[in-house]
Amino acid sequence: MIHYALRCDSAHEFDGWFKDSAAFERMAKRGLVDCPQCGSTKVSRALMAPAVASSREAAPVAPPAPPAPAEGKAIAGQIPAAALAMLQRMRAEIEKHCDYVGPRFADEARRIHAGESEARGIYGEATPEDAEALREEGIGFRTIPWVPRADG
Secondary structure, three states: OEEEEEEEOOOOEEEEEEOOHHHHHHHHHOOOOOOOOOOOOOEEEOOOOOOOOOOOOOOOOOOOOOOOOOOOOOOHHHOOHHHHHHHHHHHHHHHHHOEEEEOOHHHHHHHHHHOOOOOOOEEEOOOHHHHHHHHHOOOOOOOOOOOOOOOO
16 A cells, blocks of 8 residues: 555645555545545645655654544544545435335345346345345345435
């Protein structure tokens, strides 16, 4: 992973983490990197001071990982701003194009898989046990961090 200081065309600065330099370039070119303050997709890398260790000082050490969130506590504060903005856009698209089935997610996924229900995108909640059972049954699904909506 590589960390970049980023700047939009409105001079807002924010951080971003990417697999490598090429991944940033591809995502920026496709408009997938946007400013969490104004939403602009005209984003470039800002100048960063290099982390260079002299012979008299120890090499820089990565900061410790943030503690895991408490049960039911939002994780949004622990997600880099660019990732949070992307997850908020993903949530909006899921809510716009998929059916919310609530705690019946596992049952409805099974019905769709068996052809008993209309094939369509769904989202909802599943217990860890239900999720493991779906995996064992070969039913495809994905889990994403469900962050607060962008509009509040």
